[in-house]
Amino acid sequence: MSIEHLGNLGVDPERALNAADFYQSYANTVQEEIHDVDRRLGQFQTPREFSRLQDYRWHLLVDTASSLRLAGQWALTVDMARARELLGRAGTIFRDLGHAFGLFLTVAARGSDLEGNQDRLKRDIDMLLQLHQPQRSRADEVQDIPGPMNHPQQQAYLLLALCSIPDVPVQQQHYIELRNVCLESPHKEGGTPVGALGLPIRHYWTIAFALLEQNADDFLSTHMQSFTSRYTDNVLSARSNRYLWEHAAAPVDVADIDAVGIVSCAIRSFGRDAIAAQLYERGDDRVRLARIGSSLLQMGYELAEADRGQLGYQ
């Protein structure tokens, strides 16, 4: 990330690097604890102790994934390749725990691995169908829905991730199914708050539809304005406590992962040039983004760039 953008955010690169190192180190330390719990689970335990250890293991996994996500968010400000790796690791754990947020993170950071895995793609799309349009679901393939997927927020992340997979639009059946979910779900007009910024779920649904339809026109100014304005408010409020902000200890996300992830997904879906033109046309009235918000979108652009030529990038 450029010095200009770090300056806009008021982030000291050294502090940001310290914070990324800290959370990654903590995650690695907790992972060792998980190995220890696994070892104990492999030995004889009373049913009560076995159940307690399993529960504890789940907490440690969530703690690891959350810490890797935090480390990745800090790395977004100083080292994109590292951010990509950390967010991808966090995404894999969240995904294994049944959180579609994990799929969104991995698609944003590394691109989709579903293109080469048609069974998994079909299963994920059918999960959305079961949740939104059970009558259209392939009845003979009813699957167990992971608990977290019953929450609208996780459904939004799944829809975003699936709609940004580059070859979905050309696969007619998948395209029609996702289009139906986009257009017929009550969430397309819903107000349920999603993400750290708490934006209404309808924003996520509209963005997913734009990604699916390959509608790149004015994408940033049409869809990301609400993210950047609320993010700017949050950052300015947090910066009022200069001590905590400068020590990388303010209790706000320095990089909003939803906005960064959506921009990265958009680049994967539309291609680099379509988004770059909107991000860098400073004189264009279509993009009137505050400097802080612009820095946020820049992170999403650079995250996708860090992945160029690698898995899933077009």
Add this chain to the structure above:
Amino acid sequence: MIVQWCIKGLNMQGDKAARDIIDTREGIICNWWRTVHQIAPSEVRGKLTARNLDLHVNHFTSIDSATGCSFSENTPFISLSCGTIERDTAAQTNLVHRALQTALWFGTEFGQKTATYLYTCWVVLSPRPSVEIETVAEEVRDLNAYRRYSSFQTEGEVTAKIQVQDNHIQTCEKWEWNRSALKFERQWVYPNPRFTPPEQLSNVRELI
């Protein structure tokens, strides 16, 4: 009353200074006591106020108009990490913030130092706000008790007053942050020979 296990993360001058908290039987004392060297019981009452607790939790480094100094220099409170659960309504999930992470974060001075000392100790908590009562700690992480919004609730803080007595400290652990391997490593554990287990306070009575 509730007995609560806690961790205090401190950045100390070295191993001897860290062990001295146990060896000298001083325990963990508040910054106010450290700053003025000697405190009197008559002064304590005036320090243990709701205003000062709010300054400690939410405005730690702000200038205190009563003294003209940073509040942190004269706080009668001691922040302890206990972990907490954050209810994330947007994600419809409960996030766990562990005491170990918070203690390491503060003990390394926000990731600026590579060594830290973690003290595992216990305090007696009051289930309701009781800031004026010196002998009980305040559970400021508890939203049912401390209802005003605090940005720092997720730090999972319990606030002790004036001193954590040395016999409440079970161990001192030295943790090194290995920056090249990117992990934290426990170097040693120093047990307190005079530790008093809190089970002694159990309310289960034996037959006479």
